[in-house]
Amino acid sequence: METEATVRRRGEADLSFVEGLHEALAELWVDAPRVPLADREMFALAVIEVATNIATHTPAASRPVRLDVALTAGSDLRAVLTDDAPRVDVDLGALSMADALSESGRGLALAAAVCDELSVDWDGGNVWRLRRSLGQAA
Amino acid sequence: MKIEQRVVEAVTVLELSDRLTAAVAAQLRAAVDDAIAAGADRIVLDLAQVPFIDSSGLGAVIGALKAARTAGGDLRLASAGDQVRQVLRLTNLDRVLRVYDDAGAAFDGD
Numbered sequence: 146m147e148t149e150a151t152v153r154r155r156g157e158a159d160l161s162f163v164e165g166l167h168e169a170l171a172e173l174w175v176d177a178p179r180v181p182l183a184d185r186e187m188f189a190l191a192v193i194e195v196a197t198n199i200a201t202h203t204p205a206a207s208r209p210v211r212l213d214v215a216l217t218a219g220s221d222l223r224a225v226l227t228d229d230a231p232r233v234d235v236d237l238g239a240l241s242m243a244d245a246l247s248e249s250g251r252g253l254a255l256a257a258a259v260c261d262e263l264s265v266d267w268d269g270g271n272v273w274r275l276r277r278s279l280g281q282a283a
Numbered sequence: 284m285k286i287e288q289r290v291v292e293a294v295t296v297l298e299l300s301d302r303l304t305a306a307v308a309a310q311l312r313a314a315v316d317d318a319i320a321a322g323a324d325r326i327v328l329d330l331a332q333v334p335f336i337d338s339s340g341l342g343a344v345i346g347a348l349k350a351a352r353t354a355g356g357d358l359r360l361a362s363a364g365d366q367v368r369q370v371l372r373l374t375n376l377d378r379v380l381r382v383y384d385d386a387g388a389a390f391d392g393d
Contacts, residue, residue, distance in 0.1 A: 160306045186366045197305045245379045248346045251338035
């Protein structure tokens with residue numbers, strides 16, 4: 146794909162904001178119509194899982210977390226999610242899928258499963274980077 | 284999310300419409316808990332109108348499954364689309380939650 150399309154959202158990291166990312170993704174696909182449906186669905190899953198993780202893992206007593214999301218479609222699919230929350234303590238290299246009857250603990254493992262790259266760095270906030278190359282089966 | 288309930292031959296079918304995510308997980312659990320409290324033991328979640336599920340939505344489905352089994356019944360899925368089936372595969376839940384072609388087939392013969 147020769148050109149890149151980017152859609153941005155910025156706001157308070159709550160579940161309403163996360164739901165709004167579905168509309169942001171729909172905007173992205175309008176600008177990048179050649180992205181296959183399976184890639185759209187799995188990239189959306191990864192973005193929503195990371196954003197939900199940010200929205201729901203904020204300590205209850207702390208101030209609201211601001212979240213900046215940039216979604217890009219070009220020769221691959223990329224997302225950068227930057228928050229101003231305390232530094233997250235997660236080992237992305239040691240994620241495993243939760244047991245069958247567990248009701249939680251699958252979000253980041255799912256995101257990692259459908260991305261070629263998933264990373265989080267500290268730069269005054271947490272910077273999550275996701276990348277998925279196009280045309281995969283899963 | 285819209286949840287419509289109907290009872291067909293002693294099977295309670297909950298038809299869900301819209302994305303099944305963290306924002307609506309509690310709503311689904313409440314609907315299933317209400318159905319169980321009203322005496323339902325065979326429950327089908329009809330997912331034909333659910334275009335997207337995430338791990339939070341799956342968590343609500345697992346919670347509902349456990350509640351139904353605790354009540355001596357069962358919960359089954361019907362009419363799931365490609366995205367839902369793919370997420371079930373990725374989480375290995377396709378071994379626990381078989382997807383039936385339609386709500387009528389979910390408890391056929393049971």
